Amino acid sequence: MADVTAGRHPQHPGGEPAGAAKPAPVAARAAAIDAAQARPLTWRTLVKRALVVAVAGAAIYLVLPKLVAVLGAWPRLSTLNPAWFTVALAAEAISFTCNFALQRLALRTRGWFAVVTAGLAGNAVTDSLPGGDAAGAAVQFSMLTTAGFDTDTAVGGLTAFSLLGVGGLLALPLFALPAIVGGAPASPGLIHTALLGLAGFALYAIFGVIVLRAD
Numbered sequence: 001m002a003d004v005t006a007g008r009h010p011q012h013p014g015g016e017p018a019g020a021a022k023p024a025p026v027a028a029r030a031a032a033i034d035a036a037q038a039r040p041l042t043w044r045t046l047v048k049r050a051l052v053v054a055v056a057g058a059a060i061y062l063v064l065p066k067l068v069a070v071l072g073a074w075p076r077l078s079t080l081n082p083a084w085f086t087v088a089l090a091a092e093a094i095s096f097t098c099n100f101a102l103q104r105l106a107l108r109t110r111g112w113f114a115v116v117t118a119g120l121a122g123n124a125v126t127d128s129l130p131g132g133d134a135a136g137a138a139v140q141f142s143m144l145t146t147a148g149f150d151t152d153t154a155v156g157g158l159t160a161f162s163l164l165g166v167g168g169l170l171a172l173p174l175f176a177l178p179a180i181v182g183g184a185p186a187s188p189g190l191i192h193t194a195l196l197g198l199a200g201f202a203l204y205a206i207f208g209v210i211v212l213r214a215d
Contacts (some may be wrong), residue, residue: 063128102164107149107157114147173197 077085103115118140126136137158144154173194 059129066128103157103161106160106164107144107153109149114144114149118143118147167201170197170201174201 100112100116100119103119104110104112107115109115121143122136122140124136125139126133129135141154141158144158145151149157174197176190176194177198
């Protein structure tokens with residue numbers, strides 16, 4: 001009687017033949033893990049890991065008060081009128097959509113995912129860390145370059161978007177001028193602020209036209 005087990009390959013407990021070759025990515029990953037485990041830890045590695053832990057702890061220490069304040073105010077949402085709460089959420093969603101649409105135009109791209117994720121991450125860092133404007137811009141720039149945007153496009157697009165934001169802030173006093181001209185009561189400080197905003201917006205618009213013509 002022929003031995004039917006002679007043609008069989010020995011198998012591992014997992015059911016795979018012992019001589020079966022592992023896929024190249026899996027084998028490379030396993031070799032890298034084995035090499036990392038065989039290599040002893042150096043003082044530089046320990047210092048780097050300690051610095052990472054220290055930075056993470058400092059970030060949590062700085063962010064924790066704001067998180068506690070937000071969580072403490074969370075029960076107050078139950079006192080809001082559901083209709084106005086829905087209107088506020090819709091207005092916020094529209095605001096973010098317009099914001100990211102302007103960023104897409106500044107970055108000259110049709111995609112949404114990279115622009116939205118980079119913008120949300122930058123806003124989170126900016127709003128959570130004290131003086132986080134620079135850190136938020138750095139995070140947004142890093143994520144955009146990781147997503148495939150070249151350095152010039154990312155820098156130019158973010159700079160153009162920031163200038164648009166400054167122009168929008170300078171244009172806000174223009175909405176108060178019709179009421180002031182119509183005779184609505186206003187303090188002298190508000191009138192001076194509106195006039196200064198109008199002058200600043202005019203200068204800003206002239207500067208923008210000069211830059212566009214130079215390009």
